[in-house]
Amino acid sequence: MFLMKITQKIEKRINKIKEGTTFKYQQLPIKSNEYSAAAKAIERLIKKGIIKRVSTGVFYKPKQTVFGELKPNEEELLKAYLFQNNKRIAYITGISLYNRMGLTTQVPRIIKIASRDKRITVSIGNIKGNPVKSYVDVTDRNYILLEILDALKDFKKIPDLDKGSGIKIISNQLKKLNTKEIKLLINCALSYPPRVRAFLGSLLEQIDLSIELKTLKKSLNPLSEYNYGIDKKILPTTTNWNMK
Template sequence: MKIAAQIRKTIESIPEGKPFGYDDLGIGQADFVTAAKALERLQKKGTIKKISKGIFYKPEETRFGPLGPDYNALLNRFLFKKGKRVGYVTGGELYNQLNLTTQNYFRTKIATNRSRKKIEKGWLKTSTVKSYAEITEDNYQLLGVLDSLKDIRNISDTSTSQAIKILAGKLVNFSKSAIEDLIRLSMTYPPRVRALLGAIIEEKFATEFDLSDLKSSLNPTTVYKLNVKEAEFPTIKNWNIR
């Protein structure tokens, strides 16, 4: 089958709105030039639209005009590599998802272990930051919780105390192994995160978890100023949080 015919046949099977690139078309590097010309012809016909260099989609036609690409599918191209998770959404968009803020954000922040750079892919505009730990499908949500604790003082439209209450309420629904993983992962985060996590776990679970390693990882003379009242969270005094 000729390259152009192969491309047309493959594109027919791709759902409308789903972004795709050369890798999705099964095109070898030696045929990229021929493939590029075939894709250019399909663009001129309106069969596909270009999102950015090397990334396209089939527009879904509605009575109001063609729809744009699937945002989540486009985002996933940068969160996964060959089916393996390599990043996760953090920052304002994550805090909105966790009900810590009602503010909407127009730029998505991605935490990743890979190269960090701004991504401008048509509708998708992101900035990237380095993850504090190796990202896996099993731990990325826990890393999101730790990111929230790290930024607790800077989350828009909420007080530090209110944000802590919301996160503490989520932790009580975690499994015991998830809490233990959270403690382990927190060791890669700044001390204030470990202190706050320790105070929350002690408050919600009393002596159910061994927090000795968490406590010993902190400088006993350091005070963490988070503007939290002891009357609201009595255990903060045990972790030098003010």
């Protein structure tokens, strides 16, 4: 009877979950004293084909189409590892991110997962993920900004990158940010290497002269130079930030 109640409660919650979406035990209405019964209930639901297991403690609700069952996409499969207690603690970075941004056509064999305090290693079928340390704590508010900063950090190392196109892509992302997001971006940038701060300052100055950039300027050594090999015709403001 107890197991049946738990099963019904879990099924009710799963019915509300969108097809193709991953979830963990923490997202189910389970109390601490119900975990044993919940595990049995989950196994029953897996046998019925109502849900599928991605990895230990991670499941998904299959999406049915006229072509058969569709598995969650890569982003969705990794999502369960990017959150803890429904709070974002990590984000995908490296070549996988730069491919999604349109900065490279290359697809990495191993995905990089950035987090401040947690080392996240993933192995789901053909998907492999290795941990890297983020420069600041990752949140829902800042992870998109950290993606931009990572692209600036690795700009010289991104394979097959056309620098002119790359600057346009990143500039367009910066143009979409509001004043609060720009301030948060600059604050996050202060934890990144000086070359990233200089590059960001150059881009923001080119986009909008009214943006307050004193904090970025003061954080840089006026005698230091940052070699990105960017033509001044592409980004004229590089001179103001000791970039060459």
